[in-house]
Amino acid sequence: MSNGETNLELWPIGNCQVSGLIDSRAGLVWGCVPRVDGDPVFCSLLNGDSGNVGVWRFELEGQVSATQCYDRNTPILITRLEAEDGSVVEISDFSPRFERSGRMYRPVAYARIVRPIAGAPRLKVTLKPMRDYGAQVAETTNGTNHIRYLVGPQALRLSTDAPVGYVLDQRVYRVESDQHFFLGPDEPFGGNIRSEVRRMEAQTRKYWQLWARGLATPFEWQDEVIRCAITLKLCQHEETGAIVAALTTSIPEAPNTGRNWDYRYCWIRDSYYTVQALNRLGALDVLEKYLAYLRNIVDDAKGGQIQPLYSVMGVAELDETTAPFLAGYRGMGPVRRGNAAYMQVQHDCYGQIVLPTTQAFFDKRLLRMATDRDFESLEQVGEMAWKMYDQPDAGLWEFRTRQEVHTYSSVMSWAACDRLANVADYLGKEDRAAHWRERADTIREKIETEAWVENGDGGHFGASFESDYLDASLLQMVELRFLEPDDPRFLSTFEMVERDLRRGEHMLRYAAEDDFGLPETAFNICTFWLIDALVRSGRKEEARELFCIMLGHRTKSGLLSEDMDFETGELWGNFPQTYSLVGVINCAGLISKSWNTVR
Structure with missing residues (x-):
């Protein structure tokens, strides 16, 4: 792929703001x-051929190569640019994050340091933020050492020790010493910019390396797991605890399909899988913040229906519109803002609230353990799970034009009642434990009766109560503890799912035609579910081989998007996708050699 063609070889930076x-x-x-x-002031990723606006780029005169890596165990990116005359610069990219004055300093800011390494590098800086979803290039005003960019009601201010005039004019100039750039709040930059930005870089590095140091990684694939864990943390909006499904909007699931969605919101389902994976690594800070977000969601629902997704601020209405001034990824519009899935009915969300929350009743490490009052609130969620377990919904794949009683949603409702019974037992509430156990048993009987499909091969669970088609979520019945891995019903269901949905080294969500036609790409988390099922059914070497193949499909940044072309291996869909990173973490933990075998 040529350097000038937009692709998903992207490197996330951030600070949880x-x-x-x-x-x-x-x-x-x-x-x-x-x-x-918010407004994508840097939007050239979705701006078609207009690559010189909505971007902040450093480019060497005569540039011939660029190589990149992260500073170890951090999201600080180091890019090395080399020119044909042998001159070299290194660029350090980060968003500051560290504790200051008793609280976390995580400004709305991007910091960049340019360091000349060899020769006499000549550099051009292109800094052209936009406003109103690509409607226009931001107007500027400037002073001696700063430039203000009017990106909306508020401005961003670039403070720098580089020549401001050269930046404004995009003129090539010679870099003879380190240069520091801080694009942040529209306020005077306090202190010496050189020393302050370097201090921010050092403290940000220390924060992330200490955070990674606390992770309980598997022995094998430590680098891969740490990179995924750091990126998952970047997907949490710290102010509220919400976890977004991805950092982007409208990267198509497949070329020219219109399957372009805005994933910059908090799906209850995706977040459940994210905190589950990070819990296995011991990253309890993400869980604690997310539980606070869930408590607010439950309080606002007042015992009523929970939506499948909310904004990071907990806003319920996410009206879906398009951004007419952005051409889309490789020109493949539309670019969507908002997501109409918030209006859908998806009953699995009740289980996905209960399951992570129950940990707070048992885990003594948490700063805030759950209380009897929390249990009462959680019971309201359980009541909705009980009420809706056999009612039609859009399902976890969010069908927009049909509803059925989806098996996965019913199993999640069973899990909600099952876990509430466990909590009630732990709290000594015998009557409530019996109450929720009885409901869980009733739901189980319904699923075993209504979702089971008899056929000449011995039968299997279907994706819904109304039909016999299959989807990959059926593989989660073991993970959710509804079935044991050696249960003949799981093994026969797995056999059918693999036969119908596996495409070589990839797994489809489903093979049936949906609202947009037949699926054209594989869903990466489903391939990881396949790997999980292979391990649990005794095919561990095959699982290891497939896992290594999936790792080989990652970007150079070590990450994955949502989807993959099962013919070419090209990545599609929003990036980085939390689901896919969860798959890497979970499968690495399941397949890795034990630490005890190598000590």
């Missing part, structure tokens, strides 16, 4: 302010 994606040529091509679901 803002995030950015750096492309393979040192361009900040995606970044929203004041938070992940």
